[in-house]
Amino acid sequence: MIQRRCRMDSVCPRSKEEDKSMEHLCFECIFSKHIWRPSRLNFNFEVGQSTSVEDWMTNWFKITPDDEVVIESIKVLWGIWLHRNKAVFEQIVADPSTVVHTLNQMKWEYNKLANNSKLGSISCR
Ligand SMILES: [Zn+2]
Numbered sequence: 239m240i241q242r243r244c245r246m247d248s249v250c251p252r253s254k255e256e257d258k259s260m261e262h263l264c265f266e267c268i269f270s271k272h273i274w275r276p277s278r279l280n281f282n283f284e285v286g287q288s289t290s291v292e293d294w295m296t297n298w299f300k301i302t303p304d305d306e307v308v309i310e311s312i313k314v315l316w317g318i319w320l321h322r323n324k325a326v327f328e329q330i331v332a333d334p335s336t337v338v339h340t341l342n343q344m345k346w347e348y349n350k351l352a353n354n355s356k357l358g359s360i361s362c363r
Contacts, residue, residue: 251325260291263322270318272334273341277314279307309348317341 248258252269255262264270265283274281289297302308317337325331 252322252331261289264291264315264318265294267318269321269331269334273317273321273337274314276338277310277341279310279314310345313341313344 249256250258250262250267253267255267257266265274271283274283298311299308302311317340320340321332321334321337
């Protein structure tokens with residue numbers, strides 16, 4: 239039973255592939271690819287997959303000149319994390335398009351807040 243449990247623990251809760259690494263979660267899982275794909279980041283994780291998530295994030299955030307791109311990256315990773323948590327805690331593997339929709343809503347809310355913030359600072363002058 240312990241062996242079986244260990245084996246089960248190494249299985250991705252979404253794709254059921256035998257890989258539960260952070261790299262699988264963030265880049266390699268088919269569900270993650272579906273969440274990354276509609277973003278404007280245009281990543282191709284099929285190329286150069288040997289990097290760790292930590293190295294990727296460190297390098298990506300270092301070379302990315304645009305804050306919007308960093309925010310977009312964090313949002314996609316957040317969406318992947320939420321999708322994974324729904325599979326782990328609710329045993330529901332949602333359609334990745336629902337995550338993309340939620341992320342797009344978040345973007346809209348963020349832009350609305352940012353614009354209100356700008357308007358607020360102008361009206362205070
Ligand atoms: Zn997977």
